[in-house]
Amino acid sequence: MWQMVLDLIKWQLITDTGVDAMVYFAIGGFATTLFVLRLLLMLFVGDDGGDIDLTSADIADATDGMETGAAFNLFSLLSLLAFAMGFGWMGLAGRITWELNPTISLFIALAFGSIMMFGSAFAMMYIRRFEGTNVYDVKTGIGRTGRVYLTVPANASGQGQVEVTVSGRRKIFTAMTKGAELSAFSNVRITEVGDDEVMWIESTETQPSTTTTEAQDAPPA
Template sequence: MDHWWQALDGMARFFWIVAIGASLFQLLLFAGSLFMGHEFDHGGADAHGGSAAEGVKILSVRAITAFLVGFGWCGALLTGSGWSILLTMVLAIIVGAIFMAMIFFIMRLLVSLKADGTLDYWNAVGQSGHVYVTIPAHRSGEGQVEVLFQGRLVTASAITDADEPLAPRTPVLIHSVEGQTTLVVSPAR
């Protein structure tokens, strides 16, 4: 191994150091994500409003590390094949930029897939369900309905404008939301 290293010129050594160093750092980032239960680098995501995917930055630690991995390995392989230094540098920068862009778009995709699990009761509008606890007529009190929305079976408070109380197991249609979580329903026809 020492003989191989001594046979390399200065530029080849530079590329090998970058390739191996960046690859080891990439492995540390990956291991940290696995074992620590969270990301070391959130890609620059902004937690103060807006879409999280929009907060992913191209100049994050992961993206820069990906650039260095692509740059280093491309340069190391091309200098070993006898390519000119100028062409090797240009191609290594292009490959590094491709690696960086791939990591950026993958991180952006992964962040956009994150869900916070918060129920938005407006997503229940237009859905059908059934009465769970009797709903008094003319909005004179609250009952409860069971409705499937956002992939969950939810029991929610409900009111109705119907002339008669809605008994348990009566099929209903959700029309709107009053307040934060009270569904406005009518009998399904």
């Protein structure tokens, strides 16, 4: 069985070509495997490709200028994997199929990998533009639990970020807390949302507070 696989991928030819051909094959194969797994996650789990949705302000920035959107997506997971795939397989083709020398194959692999990366970046940018037209209600996040994405300073002294699902979409929002500092990856609860889409959060270990207004409005015993 193992010998059949080696014969199928022409492993003997790859090893006879040189170490660089083996490296190209390893990079291309590994990147392709990760790329396919990432696409499957996007399709069946609903994850946005490892490139989690940003807030509406970030989406607006991406739609206002080509440079901003491209810069953000250029170094996303999918873009880097696209570069590795293009680099690996084109380098291998240069060495085995076209029988080019190692230097020329390297330059061709770098050029094709870069094209793949930029192509993936632009594709993701336009996908985000399309998604940016979808309406979501940030208020639906109130009462939900999320996860701290970037540490939130204590006593409203600064801003961090929280990852939470709103209107069925997993997004990252600016967050603040009135309590103790909330470290990254800790579980939190959304207590309120400001007009600027800043989410106020508290640790899930804290019991939800009841407002004094409700106590005052309660009828006397």
